[in-house]
Amino acid sequence: MQKSSSIILFDGVCNLCNGFVQFIIRHDAAGYFRFAALQSAEGQALLAAHGISLPALSDPDSVVLVADGQAYQHSTAVLRIARRLGGIWPVLAIGLLVPRAWRDAAYRLVARNRYRWFGRQEACLLPTPALKSRFLGS
Template identity: 70%
Template sequence: MPSDIIFFDGVCNLCNGFVQFVIRQDPKGRFRFAALQSEAGQALLATYGLTPPAGAAELDSVLLLSGGQFYSHSSAVLRIARGLGGVWALAGVGGLLPRAWRDALYRFIARNRYRWFGRQESCMLPTPELRARFL
């Protein structure tokens, strides 16, 4: 089965924490990762026509590429949780809420993520053991 790719804001502390969480919960390596600001991330997004004119900084969502389809906002997070399996699959219950509500909460957190969690000057560098999981 091909890996699903999680695109994330590489300078956001919340996003980097989310990536570290997924890595810890995904020992089989189902998910791979690409920072939205990286050359590989930008190239793959452009292939699918998803790069905004001003660059990746305008993308304020975790994106998931799974089975050739992109998912964003709360849908991406819920699909990632289900993909982790185990107790995390129970997060799928959140899908029972109307998408407009889920995405409104997601956008509220995304708008405030730098203020609440901070940001880094540059994208995180994966350890040598994890490098193969990053594009």
Template identity: 65%
Template sequence: MSDASATILFDGVCNLCNGFVQFVIRHDAAGRFRFAALQSEAGQALLRHHQLPTPSEPDSVVLLIGGQAYTHSAAALGILHGLGGGWRLMARLGQGVPSGLRDAVYRLIARYRYRWFGRQDACWLPTPELRARFL
């Protein structure tokens, strides 16, 4: 992953996903990442632009960088890599696991995320300080 800015599309009503976005914000000192909820107009437009499905129930975080779209475990590992430092090492270790196994675990967590972590009735709204990083 280059140092260019990247966009993370996430399930805006998923508590696990919102927690992950807040984790990225806390650890993204360089401010590389921008964000959009998959349910938002901007998120839907980006999915269409990258010819990705626009499901009513999202099942993956999406990382958009360098004209490419990454989903499932590749997106999560790409995001960790982009945070740098020790997170880059964690991403490299994760990439050592076969993608089929990584994605199977990712899909299992995605399938049960609402049951395990809950969901909100509406998308999370960023604070005024963070609004510029959200599409």
């Protein structure tokens, strides 16, 4: 893994989360981000290394960004990811000025309803051969 990369842990069976990963891949021309499903052995190892336990891996409630030796969750993870993307997306990082409690309340509203609104898959996303190197454990 490159020293200058960060890892995004995501719910591998969530359609919204998989769409978010595809969005990041499209807007991360430098290939800065790598990915792992929260449910994977690699994802579990990273969570444990950062002292994070999610309520239920069958319904994890957060995306996790591991960057610079830190782990970020919920809205902070999403906004820090946006800051590293190309195009206009870094502007969203201004949301970090909003109190975290408010940001996370909105984040959790979407997280609680994401399967109902966007659906879920039976198995985790399988990367294409061209993207395989960006996914841990692939």
